[in-house]
Amino acid sequence: MALHPIDHFAAGHRLRPIELLPWALAVGYFFLPNANLPLGTEILIWALFALSLDLVLGYTGIVSLGHAAFFGIGAYAAGLAARWLGWTEPISALLFAGLVAGAAGIVSGMIVLRTHGLTLLMLTMAVAVMLKEIANKLGWLTGGADGLQGIVIDPVLGLYRFDMFGRTSYVYALVVLFLAWIVARRIVHSPFGRGLVGIRENATRMSAIGSPVMRRMVTVYAISAALAGVAGALLAQSTRYVTLNVLSLEYSGDVLIMLVLGGMGRLYGAFAGATVFLVLRDELSKISPAYWGFGIGLLLVATVLFARGGLLGLVDIALARIRGKRS
Amino acid sequence: MISAFIGILFDGLAYAMILYIISVGLSVTMGMMGFANLAHGAFAMAGGYVMVTLMQQLGLPFLATLPLVFVIVAAISVAFERLLYARLYRAGELDQVLFTIGLIFMAIAATTFVWGPLPQAVRLPPYLMGQVDLGFRTFPTYRTFLIVIGAVLILALWLGLERTRLGAQVRAAVDNRRMAESVGINVGRLFTTTFALGSGLAGLGGALGADILAPTPSYALEHLVYFLIVVAVGGMGSIRGPFVAALLLGVMDTAGKYYVPDFGAFFIYVAMMGLLLWRPHGLFGRA
Numbered sequence: 001m002a003l004h005p006i007d008h009f010a011a012g013h014r015l016r017p018i019e020l021l022p023w024a025l026a027v028g029y030f031f032l033p034n035a036n037l038p039l040g041t042e043i044l045i046w047a048l049f050a051l052s053l054d055l056v057l058g059y060t061g062i063v064s065l066g067h068a069a070f071f072g073i074g075a076y077a078a079g080l081a082a083r084w085l086g087w088t089e090p091i092s093a094l095l096f097a098g099l100v101a102g103a104a105g106i107v108s109g110m111i112v113l114r115t116h117g118l119t120l121l122m123l124t125m126a127v128a129v130m131l132k133e134i135a136n137k138l139g140w141l142t143g144g145a146d147g148l149q150g151i152v153i154d155p156v157l158g159l160y161r162f163d164m165f166g167r168t169s170y171v172y173a174l175v176v177l178f179l180a181w182i183v184a185r186r187i188v189h190s191p192f193g194r195g196l197v198g199i200r201e202n203a204t205r206m207s208a209i210g211s212p213v214m215r216r217m218v219t220v221y222a223i224s225a226a227l228a229g230v231a232g233a234l235l236a237q238s239t240r241y242v243t244l245n246v247l248s249l250e251y252s253g254d255v256l257i258m259l260v261l262g263g264m265g266r267l268y269g270a271f272a273g274a275t276v277f278l279v280l281r282d283e284l285s286k287i288s289p290a291y292w293g294f295g296i297g298l299l300l301v302a303t304v305l306f307a308r309g310g311l312l313g314l315v316d317i318a319l320a321r322i323r324g325k326r327s
Numbered sequence: 328m329i330s331a332f333i334g335i336l337f338d339g340l341a342y343a344m345i346l347y348i349i350s351v352g353l354s355v356t357m358g359m360m361g362f363a364n365l366a367h368g369a370f371a372m373a374g375g376y377v378m379v380t381l382m383q384q385l386g387l388p389f390l391a392t393l394p395l396v397f398v399i400v401a402a403i404s405v406a407f408e409r410l411l412y413a414r415l416y417r418a419g420e421l422d423q424v425l426f427t428i429g430l431i432f433m434a435i436a437a438t439t440f441v442w443g444p445l446p447q448a449v450r451l452p453p454y455l456m457g458q459v460d461l462g463f464r465t466f467p468t469y470r471t472f473l474i475v476i477g478a479v480l481i482l483a484l485w486l487g488l489e490r491t492r493l494g495a496q497v498r499a500a501v502d503n504r505r506m507a508e509s510v511g512i513n514v515g516r517l518f519t520t521t522f523a524l525g526s527g528l529a530g531l532g533g534a535l536g537a538d539i540l541a542p543t544p545s546y547a548l549e550h551l552v553y554f555l556i557v558v559a560v561g562g563m564g565s566i567r568g569p570f571v572a573a574l575l576l577g578v579m580d581t582a583g584k585y586y587v588p589d590f591g592a593f594f595i596y597v598a599m600m601g602l603l604l605w606r607p608h609g610l611f612g613r614a
Contacts, residue, residue, distance in 0.1 A: 063421050111600075115607045117420060118363060122559045123603060125552065126596045133593040249552075253428060260425055290436045297432030304426040305414060 013189040022271045026174055030167075037166035043278050044173040045234045048180055050259045050270035052227035057256070058264030059188055060220050061200030062113065065121050065252055066128035067228055069108070070101040072247030074229025076135065077101065079148045079242040084141075088154045094176065094233050101229020102222045109221035113214065125249065132247035147243040151236065162238065169238035176234060180227055184267060187223065196220055200265075257296065261303055263310030272311050330464065335582050341470035343577030344477025345539060347570050348532035350557040351484065352525020358501045358564015360518055362412065363420055366427040367529060368547035368554050369434040374400050374530025375542030376438065379447045389452045393534060400530025401523040408522045413515075431547045438544040446543040469538060476535065480528075481570065488566055497521055501564045553580075556595075560602050562612025571610055 026044070029035050049071055056062045077097040081087035087096070112123040135142045142148055155161040160168045187193050195216055198206045207213045236242045245251060254277070262273025277296070284292040307314050353367040374396050381392040411430075415423055455472055458465040488494035499507040500514050508514050533542065540550060556576055561568030579595055587594070602610070 057421070063424065065424075111604065115603065118357065118555070118559050118563060119603050119607045119609075121363075121424070122555055123600060126600050129552070130593060130596045130600075133590070133596070137589060137593075256425070257428070260421075290439045293432045293439075294436035297429040297434075297436065300425055300429030300432065301411075304418070304422045304429065305411075308422070 019268075022268060023178065030170060030174075037170045039278065039282060041166050041169045041173050041238050043274050044170070044177050045231050045238070046255065046258060046278060047271045047274040048173075048177045048234065049228055049231040049255050050262070050274050051177075051180060051184055051267065052224045052231065053255050053259050054264055054267060054270050055184060055187065055196075055220055055224040055227070057259065058266065058269070059193065059200060060196040060217060062217065062221065063121060064124040065249070065256070066124035066126070067224075067255055068247055068249070068251035069124075069128035069131050070105055070225035070228035071232040071235075071251060071255075072128070072131060072135070073104050073225075074098065074101040074232030075236040075242045075246040076142060076148070076232075077229065078233035079151050079236040080141065082151045082153060082237075083148060088152050090153050090156055090172070090237050093153075093237070094230055097233030097236075098226040098230040101232070102226030104229075105222035105225025106218060109218040109225075113217050113221060125252070128247055128249065128252055132244055135247060136244055142242075142244075145244060147241055148236075149241060151240040151242070153237050153240060162240070166238070173234050173238065176230065180230065181267070184227070187220075188267065192216065192219075197265075257300055259310075261299065261310055263312035266312055269310050269312050276311065331585070333464070335585055336578060337466055337474075338470060339578030339581035340574070341473040341477075341577075342536075342539060342581060343570075343573040344473050344481075345532050345536035346553060346557050346577055347573035348477060348480060348535065349529045350554045350561075350569050350573065351566065352522075352528050353554060354558045354561060354563055354565060354569045355497065355501065355521055355525055357558060359497070359504065359514075359521060360416055361420075362416060363423045364412070364427050365424060365551060365555075366430040366434065366547060367526070368551050369431060370400050370404055370526040370529040371533030371540075371550075371554075372434065372438065372542055372544075372546035373403060374533030375449075375537045375540075375546070376442060376447065377530065378534035378537060379449060379542060382450065389455070393531060396534045397527040397531045401527030404526030405519060405523045408519055412522070431551075434547055435544045442544070444544060446541040447537075449537040449541065451538060473535060473539075480531075484528075485566065493517075493520070556599050558609075560599060560609055562609030565609070565611040568609055568611030 026040075029040055030037070049067075052070075053064070053067050056064060056067070074097040077100040078093045081093050081096060087093050108127050112120060112127065115123060136144050138144070139146075153162055156168060156172050160172070162168050188196075195206065195211055198211065199213055199216060203213050232246055235246065258273035258277045259270055260273070261269075261277060262271065263269030280295065280299075281292055284295050303310060309316065349368070349371045352370075353364060356362050356364050356367070377396050377399050378389075378392045381387045381395060382389060387395075407430075411426075415426055418426075451469060455469045457468055459468045459471050461471075488497060496507070496512050496517050499510075499512060500517055504514055533540070533546075540546065543549070553576065557569045557572045560575070561570070561572035575598075576595065579598065583590070583592070583594055606612075
């Protein structure tokens with residue numbers, strides 16, 4: 001018997017065991033004797049950044065070439081607060097960074113989301129580039145091109161100091177990512193989240209059936225900006241250093257590539273994409289930066305031509321084949 | 328004061344010519360097929376490298392390389408268009424953006440591999456160096472040459488578009504692709520031709536402007552934003568719009584570097600945002 005639509009909706013919300021796999025892997029990695037925890041922390045931070053982009057791009061269909069704007073705002077908010085205001089308590093600073101980035105998301109969302117296509121691409125890109133110019137010019141405040149140095153962060157919960165092996169950073173980032181994942185998962189399975197998918201599929205129809213399209217887009221843009229800001233703040237706190245790169249077109253592009261590589265519109269694509277991207281970059285850059293550039297370009301072209309669903313899309317197809325053979 | 332102002336206008340005009348010659352093909356591509364080809368700048372870069380290679384390896388004079396550059400880059404672009412781009416005409420904008428970003432990365436890596444990571448030095452012929460006296464004051468010869476040759480190219484382009492059969496077909500296809508197809512225009516083939524011409528022009532622009540925008544592996548990424556500004560502000564599919572946009576951008580950029588070297592780029596982005604919010608489809612674009 002077919003499921004009642006409401007039951008079908010609820011079934012999507014129910015936690016499947018496979019959804020715990022990434023968390024089991026992340027926790028397991030921590031206990032490996034030769035674990036590269038700084039790289040692991042970087043992956044967790046970028047996974048959070050990519051997850052934030054997934055809400056906007058994967059679920060709502062807003063193509064942004066400037067999501068690093070919010071990542072950078074979060075990084076600078078946490079970094080500047082610690083450096084100049086003595087706000088060295090990490091968890092409250094993380095929330096503060098998220099709020100600042102979210103507010104920036106509301107403002108810029110209300111401006112840029114009125115446009116579409118190439119114009120939207122240009123405007124999202126312009127916001128990030130302008131912020132980068134400003135951060136560069138305010139050298140007395142941000143350290144400019146030399147980066148913001150001399151950040152001091154208190155132990156997490158007053159107990160766990162940021163150590164040189166990156167143990168505290170790793171666990172801290174993992175817990176934050178887990179909480180953000182719960183939030184994101186709640187959002188995409190809520191009626192609001194289904195409304196976002198409706199906007200992605202056909203915005204005209206959504207407004208015709210009375211959905212407040214613009215308000216929903218600005219709301220999800222702000223939530224996504226806040227999560228990206230938290231990711232940026234995590235980076236600032238775990239490295240105790242902020243460079244202008246956090247606002248760069250390069251970062252905006254990298255996070256977009258990670259998400260697409262992993263598979264968008266499915267939450268877990270962000271995890272898979274960030275992991276594959278950063279591990280590959282780490283390995284290939286050891287050989288030569290040119291190899292890395294060519295490799296990622298080729299991967300991107302191949303993904304677009306042959307694997308639109310990204311890595312997780314390929315897994316789906318493979319699983320469907322196996323199941324099909326069995327029955 | 329006045330003299331500096333004239334100098335800025337002059338340099339800005341020369342820069343605008345380069346920006347326009349490079350970007351006009353992109354405008355037509357986007358207008359006709361709705362294809363967001365972010366890798367367009369790679370064809371301009373290829374133009375610069377082909378010219379440098381022809382001059383250094385084969386010892387050809389600067390002027391003789393220019394038609395060759397046009398033909399070679401156009402030929403390369405046809406191969407790309409038929410083998411790769413054609414698969415993505417029906418794809419969404421995001422796919423096109425990602426695909427062409429991927430091409431940019433590959434172009435950067437391939438260029439670094441063949442020519443090394445450093446910018447290529449362009450040796451201009453002696454007759455293009457120094458100053459030329461235009462009666463009331465002297466101007467740099469190279470930039471005067473750019474403006475003259477740019478004006479000739481633009482005139483040829485506009486006449487070709489207004490007066491030839493191919494031009495009429497291009498205008499029809501940009502206006503309404505389905506209608507153009509139903510009156511018997513083979514838009515697919517027309518597009519390949521247009522793509523080749525646009526890329527060839529980009530290559531020519533890259534070669535001509537190599538002394539202003541030096542050929543370097545990251546060329547396509549570094550100047551991407553400026554090429555896109557010209558198209559977005561000018562209006563996709565328009566021929567005249569990008570020229571106005573290139574003029575604004577060229578003069579503003581030059582003036583910004585002269586008067587407010589610290590904030591030049593910032594003002595350009597502010598102006599672009601303002602213009603795009605005021606006219607989301609660009610100055611000469613249509614909804």
